[in-house]
Structures are given as C-alpha cells and as structure tokens.
Amino acid sequence: xxxxxxxxxxxxRSSDGEVFEVExxxxxxxxxxxxxxxEDCADAVIPITCVRAPILTKVxxxxxxxVMISSSSSTTNNPNxxxxxxxxxxxxxxxxxxxxxxxxxxxxxxxxxxxxxxLNLGVDKMVSMIQxxxxxxxxxxxxxxxxxxxxxEEEIRNQNAWAFERDPYYKKRSSSK
Amino acid sequence: MELACQATQGTSxxxxxxxxxxxxxxxxxxxxxxxxSPAITIFHSSExxxxxxGKISVSNFDSSEDITTSPGRKACSSYESSTxxxxxxxxxxxxxxxxxxxxxxxKELGVVSCVSTALNRIASDHHGWxxxxxxxxxxxxxxxxxxxxxxxxxxxxxxxxxxxxxxRYSVDALYGHTEAVRFxxxxxxxxxxxxxxxxxxxxxxxxxxYSGSWDMSxxxxxxxxxxxxxxxxxxxxxxxxxxxxxxxxTSAGRDAYIWGAESGxxxxxxxxVHVGNAYSxxxxxxxxxxFTGGEDGAIHMYKVPKDDTDENITCIATWVxxxxxxxxxxxxxxxxxxxxSDGKVALINVRKLLRSSCQSSSRSRVRVISKLPPAVEPPxxxxxxxxxxxxxxDIGADRIVCGGEEEVLQKCHFKANSSSSIIRRFPHPPFTxxxxxxxxxxINVALRSYSSSEPKPISCSHSRCxxxxxxxxxxxxxxxxxxx
Numbered sequence: 207x208x209x210x211x212x213x214x215x216x217x218x219r220s221s222d223g224e225v226f227e228v229e230x231x232x233x234x235x236x237x238x239x240x241x242x243x244x245e246d247c248a249d250a251v252i253p254i255t256c257v258r259a260p261i262l263t264k265v266x267x268x269x270x271x272x273v274m275i276s277s278s279s280s281t282t283n284n285p286n287x288x289x290x291x292x293x294x295x296x297x298x299x300x301x302x303x304x305x306x307x308x309x310x311x312x313x314x315x316x317x318x319x320x321x322x323x324x325l326n327l328g329v330d331k332m333v334s335m336i337q338x339x340x341x342x343x344x345x346x347x348x349x350x351x352x353x354x355x356x357x358x359e360e361e362i363r364n365q366n367a368w369a370f371e372r373d374p375y376y377k378k379r380s381s382s383k
Numbered sequence: 384m385e386l387a388c389q390a391t392q393g394t395s396x397x398x399x400x401x402x403x404x405x406x407x408x409x410x411x412x413x414x415x416x417x418x419x420s421p422a423i424t425i426f427h428s429s430e431x432x433x434x435x436x437g438k439i440s441v442s443n444f445d446s447s448e449d450i451t452t453s454p455g456r457k458a459c460s461s462y463e464s465s466t467x468x469x470x471x472x473x474x475x476x477x478x479x480x481x482x483x484x485x486x487x488x489x490k491e492l493g494v495v496s497c498v499s500t501a502l503n504r505i506a507s508d509h510h511g512w513x514x515x516x517x518x519x520x521x522x523x524x525x526x527x528x529x530x531x532x533x534x535x536x537x538x539x540x541x542x543x544x545x546x547x548x549x550x551r552y553s554v555d556a557l558y559g560h561t562e563a564v565r566f567x568x569x570x571x572x573x574x575x576x577x578x579x580x581x582x583x584x585x586x587x588x589x590x591x592x593y594s595g596s597w598d599m600s601x602x603x604x605x606x607x608x609x610x611x612x613x614x615x616x617x618x619x620x621x622x623x624x625x626x627x628x629x630x631x632x633t634s635a636g637r638d639a640y641i642w643g644a645e646s647g648x649x650x651x652x653x654x655x656v657h658v659g660n661a662y663s664x665x666x667x668x669x670x671x672x673x674f675t676g677g678e679d680g681a682i683h684m685y686k687v688p689k690d691d692t693d694e695n696i697t698c699i700a701t702w703v704x705x706x707x708x709x710x711x712x713x714x715x716x717x718x719x720x721x722x723x724s725d726g727k728v729a730l731i732n733v734r735k736l737l738r739s740s741c742q743s744s745s746r747s748r749v750r751v752i753s754k755l756p757p758a759v760e761p762p763x764x765x766x767x768x769x770x771x772x773x774x775x776x777d778i779g780a781d782r783i784v785c786g787g788e789e790e791v792l793q794k795c796h797f798k799a800n801s802s803s804s805i806i807r808r809f810p811h812p813p814f815t816x817x818x819x820x821x822x823x824x825x826i827n828v829a830l831r832s833y834s835s836s837e838p839k840p841i842s843c844s845h846s847r848c849x850x851x852x853x854x855x856x857x858x859x860x861x862x863x864x865x866x867x
Contacts, residue, residue, distance in 0.1 A: 310474060310475060313475055313479055314474070314475060314476075314479075317475075317476065317479055325479075329479075329482055329483050329486060330486070332483045333483055333486040333487060336483070336487060336491060336495060337487065337491055338491070339494065340494065341494055341495075341497040341498045344494070344495065344498045345498055345499070350498055350499050350502070351499065352498070352499055353499050353500050353501075354499065354500060354503075358500075359497070362496065362497050362503060363497055366493040366494070366496055366497055368490075368493065368539055368542060368543070369489070369490040369491075369492075369493025369494050369497075370490075370493075370494065
C-alpha cells in the first residue's frame with residue numbers, strides 16, 4: 207500500500223450513480239469502509255447504495271474535516287488545533303439548515319457507514335428538534351403519519367397527560383395555536 | 384421474495400464487493416432476469432422499488448439487529464418518487480431511534496409517545512424510564528413496587544406524588560427523646576468512640592457510616608467491622624456531609640469540599656460559600672446538584688460536573704427564605720427543604736430552574752447555560768408552627784420530618800389530593816424514624832420509610848457521655864417509634 211508516494215484514492219458511488227473520488231484516509235473515517243479497505247475487497251468503485259449523492263457529499267465533507275483535525279493534532283502541537291468549543295461550534299454549523307428528511311438520511315448513512323462522530327452530531331440535532339414540541343408538530347416535522355385511531359389517541363393522550371402540563375412557556379404556546 | 388433474494392446473491396459474483404444494502408437486494412430482486420449490473424438496477428428501478436418497499440421485511444436495515452417491524456410500513460407512503468424522497472424518523476432503525484430518545488427528558492419522552500404507534504412502542508418501553516426514576520429517587524426498595532409495572536408507570540406515579548407537598552398536611556409530634564426509647568434490636572446497638580470533639584453530622588450508606596466533627600475531621604466507618612477506615616482532615620470545624628456514590632461532599636467552616644470516597648483525596652473545593660459558617664448540605668441522588676445552607680441565611684444551588692469533565696462547579700441559584708441561619712437541608716427531586724433557626728421550614732421546587740436550563744441538548748440532563756450571577760428565587764412554600772431552632776429536616780415518602788430544640792420530632796404528613804384519582808397510594812410500613820440526638824447543635828433525622836424490606840432499618844445517634852471524667856464523643860444507634 208505504501209509503495210506510491212501520492213495518496214491512494216478511493217472511489218465511492220452513491221445510490222443515484224454519482225461517483226466521488228476521495229483520499230483513502232478520508233474514506234477510512236467511515237469504519238465500514240475502513241474494514242473493507244483493509245480486507246482489500248474494494249478495488250474498483252465502492253457502491254454505497256443506500257446513500258444519495260447530496261447526502262454522500264455531506265458525509266465526505268465531514269470525513270475530510272475529521273482527517274484535517276487528526277492530522278494537525280497528531281503531527282505537531284499545532285496552535286491552531288481546535289478547542290472543544292470550536293469543535294462544537296463547527297458541528298453546529300455543519301448541521302445548520304439541515305432539514306428533517308436530510309437529517310434522517312444522514313443518520314442512516316452514518317449509521318451504515320459507522321461514523322460515530324457524525325452519528326452523534328445527527329442525534330444531537332434530532333434531539334434539539336424534538337425538544338419542546340407537541341406531537342402534531344413532531345409529526346409535521348418528520349413526516350410521521352398519525353396511525354392512531356381516535357380512541358387510541360385519546361387514551362394515549364390521557365396516559366401521558368402529565369407530560370403536557372407544564373411551565374407558562376408551554377401554556378403560551380398552546381394558547382397561541 | 385426470499386427465494387429471489389437468495390438467487391440474486393447466488394448469481395451475482397460481485398456480491399461480496401458490495402456494501403451490503405437492503406435497497407439493492409430489493410431492487411435487484413424485482414429485475415432478476417435482466418441480470419443488469421446492480422447499481423444500475425437501482426438507478427433504473429427506483430420506481431419499482433417504491434412499490435415493493437411496502438413489503439420489505441424486517442431485514443430491511445440489516446445493520447441493526449433489534450429493528451422492529453415498524454419502519455417499513457410507513458416508509459412506503461413517503462417514497463412517492465425517486466427524486467424527492469422524504470424520509471421520516473420512523474424510517475430509522477429502532478436502535479437509532481432509541482438512541483435519540485435516550486437524550487430526551489421524561490416529559491419530552493411522554494410527548495413523543497403520543498406521536499404514532501411505532502414511536503409510542505419504542506418510547507414506552509424505553510430503558511430511560513428506569514434511569515429517570517433512579518436518578519431522582521434511587522432504586523425502589525422492597526416489594527412495595529410490584530414488578531409487573533413498567534418503569535414508566537412507576538415514574539409517573541412518583542411524579543404525581545411530588546406535587547403533594549403543596550397540598551394539605553397534618554403534623555405529628557414524636558416524643559422519642561424524652562420518652563423511653565424502644566430498641567427494636569438490641570444487638571444492633573453500638574458505639575463508636577474516636578472523635579475528639581462533638582459530632583455534628585452523620586450519614587449512612589449500605590457499607591459505611593460517615594461522621595463529621597468539630598475535631599476538624601470526617602471519619603468513615605465500616606459498618607460491619609465498626610472500625611474507622613478513613614479520616615478526612617479539614618481546616619475548620621466540620622458542619623455537614625453528604626456521601627454520594629464515589630464522592631463525599633462536606634462543609635467545614637465557610638467552605639464546601641468534595642472528596643473521593645475511595646482515595647480520601649480532595650477532589651474540589653468551593654471557598655467562601657457563605658458569609659459565616661456553611662451549616663448544611665444536600666445533594667441530588669445523581670450527585671450533579673449540591674445545595675449549601677449557611678449562617679447568612681442563604682441557600683445556594685451548585686451544579687457539580689461529572690468526574691471526566693474539567694468544568695468548574697457553578698452556582699445556579701440562590702434562595703434566602705429564612706430570617707435566620709439555615710441549619711439543615713434535604714432534597715428529594717424536585718423538592719428542596721430547608722429548616723432554620725427562625726423555626727420555619729421552606730419548600731423550594733427546583734424543577735423550573737432545571738427545565739429552563741436543559742435546552743442546550745444532549746447527554747447531561749442537568750445543564751445550565753447562563754454564566755450570569757445567579758438569581759434569587761422565592762421559595763414555593765413555608766411551613767410554620769414549630770419551635771425555634773429547627774436543627775434538622777428530612778423529606779421522603781410524602782413526609783417531612785424535622786427536629787429541633789424542643790427535643791421533639793415533628794412529622795408533617797402530606798395528603799394526596801383526592802381529586803387526582805390516578806395516584807395510587809401504597810400502604811406504608813409502620814413508620815420508622817431514625818433519629819439522632821446529642822448536643823443540641825446537631826440533631827439529625829434520617830427517614831427510611833421504604834426500608835421495611837431491609838433487615839435492619841438504619842439509625843444512628845451520636846451522643847456525648849462522661850467516662851472517667853473525660854468527655855468522649857461517639858455514635859450510637861437508637862431507634863425511635865411513633866408514640867402510641
């Protein structure tokens with residue numbers, strides 16, 4: 207593997223047929239790909255068939271950034287090395303403007319490719335989207351079909367009634383609806 | 384269909400080269416005869432895929448083993464076309480959804496379970512409910528809690544009960560100190576003599592006894608061998624201590640300390656917590672909240688970071704409910720109870736403070752954003768009618784118990800509001816009260832109402848006696864019972 211001085215490239219193909227060429231180190235951020243590369247069973251193009259091109263672009267962006275961080279911190283004690291806070295801010299920016307559908311795809315992709323950092327980012331984002339919402343808002347946001355029968359819904363609402371009574375903040379929200 | 388899938392795998396020599404993918408299998412099984420390259424198959428047959436998706440079996444997301452059957456069913460509706468795929472949260476593997484729900488708090492989890500059947504199923508069985516419960520109130524003891532109940536039900540019941548402290552109450556007086564004391568178990572009485580000054584505070588856990596004294600030390604005793612195993616030296620009189628997991632919080636002079644219980648090393652210190660002595664401490668079960676009460680009449684709430692983070696201990700809120708020094712504090716989520724030399728008991732609900740502060744997401748449930756100087760909050764309720772100098776207070780099992788100068792223990796029994804019929808009241812065991820008496824400065828009450836299943840309800844008392852004309856200070860177990 208180390209015979210060539212130039213970096214080894216890996217080609218990935220998304221579900222809609224687009225091919226991405228990335229450095230091996232970048233691809234290796236994804237554990238699933240790393241395993242494949244190490245077993246040497248990925249000579250041609252690796253199809254990642256559950257991930258669409260726009261999502262894969264995003265995933266690759268993330269991987270590139272991870273490579274940058276690890277190379278700068280391992281080689282030298284770089285003064286530019288990012289602090290915890292900066293990393294958080296970066297993560298927030300990365301997830302900014304991601305809609306729920308994309309987020310779900312990102313989650314599936316990072317779960318499938320086994321990228322822990324991205325998975326955590328996605329989960330955090332998901333959590334912040336759910337927090338403080340009403341069921342109907344959650345349904346709208348995530349395209350969830352309300353498949354309760356009216357009676358079931360009534361019952362489940364009663365069971366969980368305690369979760370809805372709360373601070374003035376929530377009362378204000380419900381009255382404004 | 385299964386057959387078809389297998390056939391595909393068999394006929395495609397390249398299969399091992401492909402990242403295993405459910406979409407791929409489905410798609411290719413629909414166009415088997417073509418034997419087109421798999422990736423292209425996907426590309427062309429996406430319309431077909433949509434129709435088939437509805438029937439996809441559990442193996443859909445093979446990467447997660449504990450998937451439930453839910454995602455497939457609802458997925459189909461949103462796959463109208465291959466270009467504008469709208470994915471929803473229910474398409475995610477159950478393990479992932481579970482991970483997401485794990486970061487929510489109890490009420491949010493309750494709301495999520497109203498969204499759809501699939502989410503209801505995941506949210507209701509969620510193991511998080513056990514954590515919520517134990518974090519707030521510790522593991523339930525004994526068979527008072529029937530095991531057929533889910534953790535969610537247990538949690539909700541207990542949650543309801545926390546409200547009763549705003550309701551009506553009756554006061555009982557227990558005259559354990561002046562009446563003959565009944566020892567339930569003589570053999571369990573023991574005395575520990577080692578402190579060189581008056582003992583000011585005591586605490587127990589399942590293995591250890593902790594005692595703090597004016598000799599500027601905290602001693603940790605082994606409950607089985609009844610030997611002192613560790614001494615934590617302080618620079619001032621020790622006023623109060625709370626053991627919590629692997630750490631012990633103590634207050635000495637005007638400072639508060641946190642020690643490692645195993646190492647006996649000082650982990651952190653908060654200096655000048657109060658103007659004057661820091662008389663009292665309380666801590667939440669999970670250890671992330673620490674309350675201090677002092678001679679200046681103030682109560683502070685601190686957030687204690689977990690061991691592995693290097694955050695500082697930060698003060699979140701301050702209350703000044705009393706006109707005198709705060710002599711004792713007790714905490715049971717969400718209620719903080721304080722007693723003071725002005726003879727009043729204050730009840731403070733901390734829930735609101737924590738709710739507004741946990742918005743910034745993720746792992747730690749208690750989270751505080753503001754770095755502003757903490758606000759002074761009003762208490763939710765004051766209880767009057769006790770004698771002056773209430774030296775100690777405790778809360779638990781719908782009761783508040785306090786002891787003071789009168790050498791009488793007061794027990795406030797709160798009645799559940801009859802209108803909320805959902806509350807199921809457990810039959811309580813005969814009321815056992817663990818009481819500590821001794822120098823007037825330091826009466827300590829510990830309430831273990833759920834401990835009927837424990838072989839030895841715990842009680843300790845420290846006392847002061849003269850032996851050979853020298854004063855000795857020690858600990859003695861005493862058990863008090865309700866008079867009559």
